[in-house]
Amino acid sequence: MxxxxxxxxxxxxxxxxxxxxxxxxxxxxxxxxxxxxxxxxxxxxxxxxxxxxxxxxxxxxxxxxxxxxxxxxxxxxxxxxxxxxxxxxxxxxxxxxxxxxxxxxxxxxxxxxxxxxxxxxxxxxxxxxxxxxxxxxxxxxxxxxxxxxxxxFDWMWRFHIMDYDDGENVSNWFLFLVATLGLMATIAGAVLTYFRVFTSTKKEVI
Incomplete structure (x- = not known):
């Protein structure tokens, strides 16, 4: 785009x-x-x-x-x-x-x-x-x-905001759901990375 x-x-x-x-x-x-x-x-x-x-x-x-x-x-x-x-x-x-x-x-x-x-x-x-x-x-x-x-460009914009009707609703529920899941996945990944990297490093030092 x-x-x-x-x-x-x-x-x-x-x-x-x-x-x-x-x-x-x-x-x-x-x-x-x-x-x-x-x-x-x-x-x-x-x-x-x-x-x-x-x-x-x-x-x-x-x-x-x-x-x-x-x-x-x-x-x-x-x-x-x-x-x-x-x-x-x-x-x-x-x-x-x-x-x-x-x-x-x-x-x-x-x-x-x-x-x-x-x-x-x-x-x-x-x-x-x-x-x-x-x-x-x-x-x-x-x-x-x-x-x-x-x-x-119009079709790519619809994919971008996940509104496949008229491409004008940038606050539709589908986009909100995907954004929420993406945020949850990011937080979960950060937590898992912390326990995987920093916790394992502490155990090796001991």
Whole structure:
């Protein structure tokens, strides 16, 4: 687990360096206007997609809405063509896209991605490590970067903490049991070593 750079494992080298800060001068549609037009808006966030400022928020029962922060125009959900464009925009290398699919249901969601990101586009590039980008269908944001080395690291991490479900519970009972048995074995070994070495030495001196 420590033989590879953790930044590479996180997929940071797969994507281009983080975009510049949002240019607030380009935000012509103010928060005040947004609140007037969408009185039920909550969890409002100013995000950026391919250099364009956007507002992302929950609009009551209508769910998540994304609007252009320059014009206030509601953005259409990301289709397949747009998802490819966004993936290629972020991808740091020049491999072609091998496969793209839309994931809407948690039943089809790979274990490597949290359900909170649904629905997402899964974009896979043609490369031996199978680099994969997950693009939000609603916001167009790059929500996760995965590759085969990340997947191998994930399995090794699960073995390490002995959580074979989702690899997130570092205080599970199985790990506690093994750690306790290991501690007991260590103490027992130290006691046996003392009696074996020091006690036998005293008898020989006598």
């Amino acid at each position: 420590v033989t590879m750079d953790i930044h590479y494992i996180h997929g940071e080298t797969l994507a281009k360096s983080e975009e510049a800060k949002i240019d607030l001068e380009s935000v012509d549609y103010s928060i005040a206007e947004l609140v007037v037009d969408y009185p039920e808006a909550r969890q409002v966030r100013l995000i950026q997609s391919m250099g364009r400022p956007l507002y992302s928020f929950i609009n009551g029962e209508h769910g998540k809405v994304v609007i252009d922060a320059e014009t206030g125009v509601v953005q259409a959900i990301v289709d397949e063509i747009k998802a490819k464009e966004i993936a290629q925009y972020h991808y740091a290398q020049n491999h072609e896209i091998d496969n793209i699919m839309l994931i809407k249901s948690a039943t089809n969601l790979p274990a490597e991605l949290s359900p909170r990101h649904l629905p997402v586009w899964r974009v896979t590039f043609e490369q031996f490590a199978t680099p994969t980008f997950y693009i939000s269908q609603q916001t167009g944001a790059l929500v996760a970067k995965r590759h085969d080395y990340w997947r191998l």
